Amino acid sequence: xxxxxxxxxxxxxxxxxxxxxxxxxxxxxxxxxxxxxxxxxxxxxxxxxxxxxxxxxxxxxxxxxxxxxxxxxxxxxxxxxxxxxxxxxxxxxxxxxxxxxxxxxxxxxxxxxxxxxxxxxxxxxxxxxxxxxxxxxxxxxxxxxxxxxxxxxxxxxxxxxxxxxxxxxxxxxxxxxxxxxxxxxxxxxxxxxxxxxxxxxxxxxxxxxxxxxxxxxxxxxxxxxxxxxxxxxxxxxxxxxxxxxxxxxxxxxxxxxxxxxxxxxxxxxxxxxxxxxxxxxxxxxxxxxxxxxxxxxxxxxxxxxxxxxxxxxxxxxxxxxxxxxxxxxxxxxxxxxxxxxxxxxxxxxxxxxxxxxxxxxxxxxxxxxxxxxxxxxxxxxxxxxxxx
Numbered sequence: 001x002x003x004x005x006x007x008x009x010x011x012x013x014x015x016x017x018x019x020x021x022x023x024x025x026x027x028x029x030x031x032x033x034x035x036x037x038x039x040x041x042x043x044x045x046x047x048x049x050x051x052x053x054x055x056x057x058x059x060x061x062x063x064x065x066x067x068x069x070x071x072x073x074x075x076x077x078x079x080x081x082x083x084x085x086x087x088x089x090x091x092x093x094x095x096x097x098x099x100x101x102x103x104x105x106x107x108x109x110x111x112x113x114x115x116x117x118x119x120x121x122x123x124x125x126x127x128x129x130x131x132x133x134x135x136x137x138x139x140x141x142x143x144x145x146x147x148x149x150x151x152x153x154x155x156x157x158x159x160x161x162x163x164x165x166x167x168x169x170x171x172x173x174x175x176x177x178x179x180x181x182x183x184x185x186x187x188x189x190x191x192x193x194x195x196x197x198x199x200x201x202x203x204x205x206x207x208x209x210x211x212x213x214x215x216x217x218x219x220x221x222x223x224x225x226x227x228x229x230x231x232x233x234x235x236x237x238x239x240x241x242x243x244x245x246x247x248x249x250x251x252x253x254x255x256x257x258x259x260x261x262x263x264x265x266x267x268x269x270x271x272x273x274x275x276x277x278x279x280x281x282x283x284x285x286x287x288x289x290x291x292x293x294x295x296x297x298x299x300x301x302x303x304x305x306x307x308x309x310x311x312x313x314x315x316x317x318x319x320x321x322x323x324x325x326x327x328x329x330x331x332x333x334x335x336x337x338x339x340x341x342x343x344x345x346x347x348x349x350x351x352x353x354x355x356x357x358x359x360x361x362x363x364x365x366x367x368x369x370x371x372x373x374x375x376x377x378x379x380x381x382x383x384x385x386x387x388x
Contacts, residue, residue, distance in 0.1 A: 001098045002082075003032045004115060005071070005108020006039045006063075007132050008100040009046070010179070014187045016045035022327075024195040029089035033082055033115070035074055035107045036063035052085050054078035054111070064106035068145045071110025079118050086119075095212040096126040099157070101149075104134030104142035109149040116156040126216055129157040130190070133164045133278075133351065140358035147355030150348070159219035159340060161190070162226060162278040164347055189229045189277060192336045196291045196325040208301055210291050210323030215338070218289040218321060223341040224348075226278035230270035231334035232263065234298060257300060264292060264303025267335040268310060276339070279347055285315035286341025290322035294333035299324040311337065 003012030009032040019027050032046045035055035043051065053061060055074035064070040075082075099116050101108030112129060119127045131153055134142040154160045168182050196210040219225065268290060272282055290308050292299050301324075308322035 001027050001030050001100060002086075002115065003030070003046070003108075004075075004099060004101040004112040005034060005105055006036065007102025007105065007179075008032075008108045008112065009034055009039055009043055011100050011130070011132070011183050011186055013043045013045045014183045015191070018187045018191045020045070022191070022195070024191065026191060026194045028094050031082070031085045031089075033075075033085075033107075033111065034063075035059050035061070035071065035111075037061035039063070049088075050085055052081050054081055055107075064110070066104075066106045066141055066145065068106045068110035068149060071106040071108070072114050073110070075107075075111030075114035079114070082115060083118070083122075091123065091125070094125055096128055096158075096216065097123065098128050098130055100130045100132075101153075102132045102134065103146040103149040103153070104132075104138055105145065109145045113149065113152040113156045116153065120156065120158075126158040126219065127156075128219060129153050129160040130186075131160055131162050132186070133162060133166065133347070135165045135169050136354070140354070143351060144355045144358040147352050150351070154222075154224060157222075159222055160224050162224055164278050166347070167275060167277075167279050186277070189227045189336060192229075192293050192325065192334055193227060193289075193291060193338055196293070196323070208304065208323040210289070210321070210325060214289060214321050214323065218287045218319070218338055218340050221286060221341055223286065223343070224278070224345065225338060225340040226276040226280055226342055228271035228274060228276045228337040228339070229334065230267045230274055231332045232267060233332055234295060234330075257302070260298060260300050261303035261306060263333070264300065264335070265306050265310060267292070267333065268307030268337070271335040271337045272311060272314060272339075278342070278345060280339075280342045281344035282315050282339055282342070284342070284344055285317050285339045287319040288312075288315050288317055288321070288340065289338040290320070291325050291336045291338075292323075292333065293325040293327055293336065294330050295328055296324075296326040298333045299326060307335070315339065 001012050001015060003009040012030055012032055015027055016030055030046050031050045032040060032043055033052045034040045037053055040051040040053060058074055097119050099112050101112035103109050116127050116129060133146050163186050165182055169178050288311055290311055292304050304322050304324060308320050312320045
């Protein structure tokens, strides 16, 4: 995982924290890249030797100030610095590269597509993007940055997974606490997805395994992806074992199996029809992957198969994969759905429209500003002569 820019670095840091907390070892290697020294210093979990400061010659460690053209330029100029950090990791152990970036700012928005293009040229492993869209209330320049970066980023990666801040910000929430919660939501969803197929030491083997090849096949074909999530708690018994509202009781009888099957199907529906990382219409999705996670006794093949078939009907896709990811100690049963190749996404159309308006306004203001400056500085009679 390579976190590019401020938002990308923070999400990367959260992934590493999740890895330590859950013991999932999703992140084989982590690199943070930024043009702002303070942002790199603020990271807690990325090893110091894997923090790469770019643009020193141009911006002296102070960032690019939301100028994503400058962000792209310094990424091009200092790509060897980033490659130097990548050279120190065992790429042969890596299933794929994931470049994380906020698309509204300057460094990540401009640099992430540049880095992705570079990685595609050098490595045979797939290169994916995780792009975070800014909230509408962040202003026109951020929307314009995001629209331009999105258009470029999606062309330079094997698949672009998108998280829309606008769908997740709560009203009245401070920006800082809002983003912290949002980053937690990002990591929760993608953590289960990327963790599928990783077997705990001495742990349970899945009934129907989802491994990295299933994820890679679902993401193949390019385009834009979104992720759905739903979870239900399983209660602890006083003896310390897991019991459940989820399962309906302790006995392994037919009623129990039917109940578990129905609950899994219900979670699949909630995950697909609830709040997606990028809200969209799921009909017309090209490929999908369902991962059910939780204590093994609450996962059954019949429920997963039924959920998978339901997803096939709803998306109209002939490529819907499904399987389980057993986590013995989990207090939840969770369903994660990856929808790849989505095209009916009103938010992207709206983003592009607002960006076009912002672009026109910025041009207009610039022209007006030049006229105003001319009016202020020049004397009407041409009596003054400039120095040179």
